[in-house]
Amino acid sequence: GRTLNYIVTIPEGSDVYDIADRLNSDGVISKKEFLDVALSPKTAVFFGIHSPSMEGYLFPDTYYLSPNMTPLEIVAEMVKRFKEVYTPAFASRAKELGMDQNEVVTLASIIEKEAVVREEKPVISSVFHNRLRLGMLLQSDPTAIYGIDGFNRKISKKDLMRDSRYNTYRYRGLPPGPICNPGEDSIIAALWPAKTDYLYFVARGGGRHYFSVTLKQHLRAVAKVRRNRRRK
Template sequence: MNRKKNNLKIIVIVALACVLVAGIYLYSKLYTPASSSAPPALFLVKRGMSFNAIARGLLKEGFLKETRGIKIAAFLKGAHKKIKAGEYELSAQMTPMALLNALVEGRTKSYPVTFPEGYNIKEIAALIEAKGLGSKDDFIKHTMDAKAAADFGLKGESLEGYLFPDTYSFTKVATLEDIIRKMVATFKAVYVREFQEEAEKQGMTTLELVTLASIIEKETGQVDEMPLISAVFRNRLRKRIRLGSDPTVIYGIKDYNGNITKKHLLTRTPYNTYRNYGLPPGPIASPGRAALQAALNPADVSFLYFVSRNDGTHKFSNTLKEHNRAVRKFQKRRRRNVKK
């Protein structure tokens, strides 16, 4: 009897010792970092990468001393297929368990990108390419057709005007579709929350409002002038006077070189508001909140004309006679400044 008890005690002690050894082993594999003094570094998990490929990559980049620890951790957490693609800022001072948690939780590094008010699709595309987020040509291809707008339930010949200007954060693995989807979603959220109800009251469609706002945005960078510019265009629309907006003409020029000519003003294109009545067929850029607000809330004035003062502001006039006088004045001043 005593012998059996002794044998049982030995078995229990051995089992406990095995558990303790296993525990120490697991702890050392899961919670021992590869280094005690390594700086943070970037690690990219590409879309579709297998867990083994990720583990080998972490080993190769020096984040791990061996792959066994992170594989055990992944097995215990059932995390083999839960790692999220993206660029991570990791350190060899992180334990295998901490590394795995960061990858599973998707603590990716993101990069801020600011798209200014008044940028058109081509300018947005160029900025995206400059930031290393995708091809300019591919972005244009994804956004410059009516199907792209229709896919988001929007009217128009393209997504021009619907890519809301703002500061966004994108990861290195963000696709062009991800970027476009986020910018359009931001436009929709802002539009529905701040402008849709008033636009419907005034009988303006989304396309009409965004088109008018985009012209206002391109005509002036002065927020306090936007309601005045809006008033000029809305007065002209009401009186059936052509808008006569240079930015719309420029938008319709295929290879604009920065110099608008009389020939450009006389060439009939869908966007030439010197030749065509009413609004152009769609927006010419992405308007911001202030321009959208101004399009809905023009100043209570009877102005029909404006001309640049050559200092970022404009001179507004009620009559063509007043306008021509202002044009002569400021063109003369501009020529004098050029000579200096």
């Protein structure tokens, strides 16, 4: 008879833990088996990925997985998709920017987590590029909680002080590796940022942000957001 395949859809911005949960609940493979392989630095070395784990390289897409696939085979499918998306044109653009592949995917993963609407991605990217150029801390909230499995509450002030190499409130520059698996839009935004002088942004509702050049403008935007929230 015909072997039935599992159809598994991985949304953009899922991290390794989300993917493991999905594969587990879809009956493909246990969460632990998948994480043991996906989080292992040895797996990254095996696929020629210069990153601490496979986070960032498990491309978000719909996969047809056959039963009895090993975790390594599942990872291989996802990496294959990533390599199809990350074209030589992307690689040469990264070189122009003086970035390596892991830096691009890491930045793309932060953009993926920060942006809600697609058209803001290049603008959000420009803020991080500008901050990196000036040696400022990136101060991206999602980086502070990376690696906490199943985190689903509001990020607190205490979270932002968490001592993790991924926390861009505590450590300068990009984290050592991606914080999620970004889609193609976010990779493109990381490589082709909008041309702006923005250094700050704050969520203003409806998935959009106010962008500012100076701290003074930013604090005004933050106050405005707070006022609007109180009115609701």
